[in-house]
Amino acid sequence: MEFKKLEKKVIKNAIRYGKKYGVKIDEDFALFKLYEEVGELAQDVLIHRKKCRPEKYLSEKESKKELAKEIADTLGMLMVVAYLLDIDLEEAVTKKWITREWVKNEKNH
Numbered sequence: 001m002e003f004k005k006l007e008k009k010v011i012k013n014a015i016r017y018g019k020k021y022g023v024k025i026d027e028d029f030a031l032f033k034l035y036e037e038v039g040e041l042a043q044d045v046l047i048h049r050k051k052c053r054p055e056k057y058l059s060e061k062e063s064k065k066e067l068a069k070e071i072a073d074t075l076g077m078l079m080v081v082a083y084l085l086d087i088d089l090e091e092a093v094t095k096k097w098i099t100r101e102w103v104k105n106e107k108n109h
Helices: 003-021 027-048 060-084 089-098 101-107
Strands: none
Touching (some): 003 060, 027 060, 060 089, 089 101
C-alpha cells in the first residue's frame, strides 16, 4: 500500500476511535498516546530480550507478534501527530532519510 493511502486510513481510524469513545483527538492526546505506545514498545523489547520477570516470557513467535503490534501502534500515533501538526510525514522522511536534503542543510548551519 502506498504511504499516503496508509496514512489516510490510519487518520480515519483515529478519528473514528475518537468519535466512538468520545475522545478529542487533538495534539495533546496524540502526543501523550505516542509516549504511551513508545513505552509499551520498550516493555515488549525487554520481554523479547528476556530482560523481565520470567513469568512475562513469551515464545519467540509470540514475542515478535507483540513487538510488531507495538511498532505499528507507535507508527500509527506518529502519523496522527504529524497530521495534527500539519506535517507531511512522507516528505519529511524523504528529505531527512532518503535524499538527505535536510542533513546537508544542517551541516551548513
